[in-house]
Amino acid sequence: MIRVDGLTVRQPATGRTLLSGVSFEAGPGESVAIVGESGSGKSLTVRALLGLLPSGLEAGGEVHVAGRRVDDDPRALRRMRGGTVSLLMQDPFTLLNPLRRAGRQIADGLPRGADAAAEVPRLLAEVGLPADVAGRYPFQLSGGMRQRVGLAAALAAAPRVLVADEPTTALDATTQREVLALIRRVQRERDMTFLLITHDLRLAFSMCERVIVMYAGRVMEMAGAAELRREQRHPYTRALLAAEPPADRRLAVIPSVPGSVPAHDAVAGGCGFADRCAYATPECRAGVPELRAEPGSGRLSACVRAAGLPAAPPPPPGVTAPARPAAEPVLTVRDLRKTYPGGARPALGGVGLTVAPGEIVAVVGESGSGKTTLARCVTGLERPDSGSITLGGLDCSDYAAMDRRAVRLARRTAQMIFQDPYSTLNPARTVGATLKEALAADGRPQDVGALLELVGLDPALARLRPANLSGGQRQRVAIARAVAGEPALLVCDEPVSALDVSVQAQILTLLAGLRERLSMGMLFITHDLAVVRQLADRLYVLRAGECVESGAVDAVLDAPAHPYTRELLASVPDGTGGWPH
Amino acid sequence: MNGWARFALRRLAGTAAVVLLLSIGVFGLLYLAPGSVQQTLLGTRPATPATIAAIQARYHLNDPVAVQYLRWLGGVLRGDLGTSIRTGAAVSGMLGERLPLTLALTGYGTLLAALAGIPLGVLGALRRGRATDRLVVTAGVVGLSAPPFAVGLLLLVVFALGLGWFPVYGTGEGLADQVWHLTLPAAALAVGAVGLLVRFTRAALVRELEQDYVVFARARGLRAPLVLRYALRNSLVPVLTAAGLIVTGTLAGTVLVEVTFALPGLGSLLVDSVTFKDVPVVQALALLLTLLVAAVNLLVDVGYSLVDPRVRLGGAA
Numbered sequence: 001m002i003r004v005d006g007l008t009v010r011q012p013a014t015g016r017t018l019l020s021g022v023s024f025e026a027g028p029g030e031s032v033a034i035v036g037e038s039g040s041g042k043s044l045t046v047r048a049l050l051g052l053l054p055s056g057l058e059a060g061g062e063v064h065v066a067g068r069r070v071d072d073d074p075r076a077l078r079r080m081r082g083g084t085v086s087l088l089m090q091d092p093f094t095l096l097n098p099l100r101r102a103g104r105q106i107a108d109g110l111p112r113g114a115d116a117a118a119e120v121p122r123l124l125a126e127v128g129l130p131a132d133v134a135g136r137y138p139f140q141l142s143g144g145m146r147q148r149v150g151l152a153a154a155l156a157a158a159p160r161v162l163v164a165d166e167p168t169t170a171l172d173a174t175t176q177r178e179v180l181a182l183i184r185r186v187q188r189e190r191d192m193t194f195l196l197i198t199h200d201l202r203l204a205f206s207m208c209e210r211v212i213v214m215y216a217g218r219v220m221e222m223a224g225a226a227e228l229r230r231e232q233r234h235p236y237t238r239a240l241l242a243a244e245p246p247a248d249r250r251l252a253v254i255p256s257v258p259g260s261v262p263a264h265d266a267v268a269g270g271c272g273f274a275d276r277c278a279y280a281t282p283e284c285r286a287g288v289p290e291l292r293a294e295p296g297s298g299r300l301s302a303c304v305r306a307a308g309l310p311a312a313p314p315p316p317p318g319v320t321a322p323a324r325p326a327a328e329p330v331l332t333v334r335d336l337r338k339t340y341p342g343g344a345r346p347a348l349g350g351v352g353l354t355v356a357p358g359e360i361v362a363v364v365g366e367s368g369s370g371k372t373t374l375a376r377c378v379t380g381l382e383r384p385d386s387g388s389i390t391l392g393g394l395d396c397s398d399y400a401a402m403d404r405r406a407v408r409l410a411r412r413t414a415q416m417i418f419q420d421p422y423s424t425l426n427p428a429r430t431v432g433a434t435l436k437e438a439l440a441a442d443g444r445p446q447d448v449g450a451l452l453e454l455v456g457l458d459p460a461l462a463r464l465r466p467a468n469l470s471g472g473q474r475q476r477v478a479i480a481r482a483v484a485g486e487p488a489l490l491v492c493d494e495p496v497s498a499l500d501v502s503v504q505a506q507i508l509t510l511l512a513g514l515r516e517r518l519s520m521g522m523l524f525i526t527h528d529l530a531v532v533r534q535l536a537d538r539l540y541v542l543r544a545g546e547c548v549e550s551g552a553v554d555a556v557l558d559a560p561a562h563p564y565t566r567e568l569l570a571s572v573p574d575g576t577g578g579w580p581h
Numbered sequence: 582m583n584g585w586a587r588f589a590l591r592r593l594a595g596t597a598a599v600v601l602l603l604s605i606g607v608f609g610l611l612y613l614a615p616g617s618v619q620q621t622l623l624g625t626r627p628a629t630p631a632t633i634a635a636i637q638a639r640y641h642l643n644d645p646v647a648v649q650y651l652r653w654l655g656g657v658l659r660g661d662l663g664t665s666i667r668t669g670a671a672v673s674g675m676l677g678e679r680l681p682l683t684l685a686l687t688g689y690g691t692l693l694a695a696l697a698g699i700p701l702g703v704l705g706a707l708r709r710g711r712a713t714d715r716l717v718v719t720a721g722v723v724g725l726s727a728p729p730f731a732v733g734l735l736l737l738v739v740f741a742l743g744l745g746w747f748p749v750y751g752t753g754e755g756l757a758d759q760v761w762h763l764t765l766p767a768a769a770l771a772v773g774a775v776g777l778l779v780r781f782t783r784a785a786l787v788r789e790l791e792q793d794y795v796v797f798a799r800a801r802g803l804r805a806p807l808v809l810r811y812a813l814r815n816s817l818v819p820v821l822t823a824a825g826l827i828v829t830g831t832l833a834g835t836v837l838v839e840v841t842f843a844l845p846g847l848g849s850l851l852v853d854s855v856t857f858k859d860v861p862v863v864q865a866l867a868l869l870l871t872l873l874v875a876a877v878n879l880l881v882d883v884g885y886s887l888v889d890p891r892v893r894l895g896g897a898a
Contacts, residue, residue: 050800052796052799052800054791055709055710078802079802080802081799081800081801081802082800082801082802082803083802086800086801086802087797087800087801089793089796089797089800090793091793094792094793094794095793095794095797096794096797097794097798097811097814097815098794098815098889098891099814099815099888099889099890100811100814108798108803108807109801109802109803137890137891137894139890139891140894150797153797153801154797154800154801156801157801157802159801
């Protein structure tokens with residue numbers, strides 16, 4: 001159905017090449033996953049395939065769709081979009097026209113002469129939505145419902161190939177599982193060729209028959225999902241799989257890969273992964289390794305040592321979390337309540353928790369659970385309706401009623417790091433200026449270099465502005481800014497959910513180290529139970545503003561008592577063909 | 582519909598409050614004018630004890646200022662805007678005579694600006710980065726930076742005196758003739774507005790064309806005109822904002838253009854009244870302009886709610 005041969009994407013204005021030498025096929029009814037971190041070129045590959053590259057980019061190489069060469073014939077490709085090949089995009093909050101009712105958007109994609117009054121309800125039913133959704137605007141629907149409407153719209157012209165670009169990354173864990181199960185059911189029922197773009201190897205194993213692993217704009221490895229799950233013939237695939245922490249056991253060390261994904265051109269002369277690879281030899285940097293078939297098995301690897309790689313180490317065993325001596329809590333929250341104006345139900349309906357010095361307490365929940373409201377109340381960014389917050393012995397229930405000195409003291413006690421590393425730093429200031437300010441605010445000597453080293457960054461970065469840093473580096477700077485005054489409590493609101501897995505592991509390791517060195521308490525807000533398992537001592541599970549379960553991490557995750565906790569655990573992809581169901 | 586009615590009522594109340602607040606400032610003009618209030622109200626008449634007493638009695642100048650304001654406001658609400666110091670005629674009548682011309686000029690100018698500016702902006706966005714786009718953007722900047730009276734003079738010299746296609750001054754008789762007479766002044770007003778509209782339209786459409794929903798619409802094979810309609814509909818809010826600015830800007834621009842083309846509208850009346858320190862007329866004009874600007878803003882708000890269901894249904898995100 002789809003054949004891509006030697007695909008290249010370039011940016012003529014800057015002379016940069018973003019990906020090259022990408023070749024693969026997908027047969028009728030076959031499901032293929034393209035896996036990679038940001039910058040791997042996985043999204044550009046499918047955009048190029050569909051003729052939908054952002055302006056300023058240019059594709060080369062051959063693309064055949066349904067037996068027809070389309071790379072040199074944009075008109076033919078345009079006619080094929082919708083009816084032959086269709087795309088489902090990542091963000092349900094932006095992929096629908098905000099000003100058009102859902103039903104009309106679906107109807108817009110129907111083939112000419114189709115009866116919208118009959119077809120739209122049928123498509124909505126196929127994606128598990130009631131017919132009255134047709135009359136609603138996107139903003140009146142939840143994220144999961146919007147993504148289902150998106151799927152219905154993508155299916156309207158009955159495509160034979162469905163491409164899904166990270167279709168559930170922006171959704172909650174439980175919703176993600178439902179939507180993925182839906183996509184797989186629809187794909188099988190319609191017998192479509194399916195191309196899934198994802199950053200999550202385990203998700204790829206569960207959803208697809210074949211997996212292509214990309215890195216820095218090249219294909220690294222290609223194999224059947226089951227084979228690849230059993231054995232990886234490229235060190236990058238191994239590293240990617242290892243960096244995704246398991247939810248079922250705690251590891252002594254989270255395996256992380258040093259460095260970050262390089263630009264395609266920066267590694268044009270050799271293997272893209274060589275600089276981060278433990279098995280690298282001089283041969284790896286001598287030239288770009290070819291994607292070679294392994295004799296007899298049909299799987300492909302671009303590692304020069306593919307045949308001679310030592311066997312992958314067995315999955316590391318779990319350890320029990322070290323016990324922490326009981327101590328006077330640095331943060332005590334009692335019966336916190338908050339209802340937003342116009343909110344149908346309270347965002348927080350009486351939540352209480354404690355954090356001791358050196359303890360990492362996770363607050364787990366999905367969007368709407370109140371976990372972010374809790375973090376914002378603790379740091380004084382939001383004013384609770386009632387309840388008490390005690391920070392280091394200081395009553396911080398109402399920041400507005402505190403005098404200036406008390407507020408300063410509270411701010412020095414509790415600091416916060418945010419989810420999005422791209423908007424958390426002032427883009428106009430250098431890293432050094434930002435950190436100097438944080439140190440001065442606490443009356444500390446302005447030793448920016450030492451602070452950068454504390455978070456594992458080169459002191460030379462102080463001269464740069466955030467735009468010149470990678471996402472992981474920015475998050476490290478944000479952490480440095482937060483710990484500059486050695487606060488007793490660090491509130492982390494989803495600090496790794498916007499980062500690539502290999503970088504996520506680095507940041508988690510950094511946070512675990514900082515907790516020991518500064519004996520900081522941490523309130524760790526997250527939706528990811530695997531992260532909780534690796535990092536936290538205790539957890540609270542929040543649902544719709546209520547705490548449904550709490551306790552020591554190992555106890556709760558090994559034997560969840562509340563059905564909602566069990567549902568959350570079941571939403572973590574396990575890499576088997578049985579998931580998601 | 583209930584949500585919409587509530588929305589409209591809220592906006593209406595807000596507008597009324599703003600107008601009321603500004604009316605205090607407008608009334609205060611009397612006291613802000615240089616010289617004493619009696620002198621101002623006397624104008625060029627001799628200041629004898631008799632005339633001063635007459636003025637004091639007529640304007641109740643011995644009452645507290647708040648009472649004077651309320652009395653003035655009561656008069657305004659009944660349609661009594663006072664009498665002109667310069668002509669002795671009722672101010673409301675003077676305004677009534679001149680308002681239609683200014684409204685016609687503003688409407689005509691805005692229409693010309695919209696007819697030229699929006700299509701050019703769309704063209705620029707669709708041909709982004711190419712020669713057409715650069716030409717459109719440059720023309721927009723030139724238009725924006727040209728003052729309307731200077732454009733007016735240029736148009737007069739070229740099209741009225743040089744080519745003789747349009748009359749030099751006057752308002753004309755009958756609809757067709759009036760339109761013909763108003764074309765050059767309206768064009769002079771529209772030139773700057775076109776520049777603004779081109780920029781707003783182009784920027785809004787360029788941004789919308791890069792949105793995910795446009796890529797998604799193309800990816801599932803929607804035809805190009807339909808995709809463009811998606812994007813255009815979504816660029817309407819900033820374009821409406823620009824349109825509101827243009828109507829009010831054009832209204833202010835009539836002051837100079839009416840003088841340039843010797844048109845008997847509110848603008849030329851304002852210039853004359855300021856020159857003669859005819860405070861009651863200036864007050865009435867200021868109040869009328871306030872009311873017009875507030876009405877335009879109200880219309881723009883209502884326009885938003887028609888364009889974007891999120892505004893009227895109160896949804897976020």
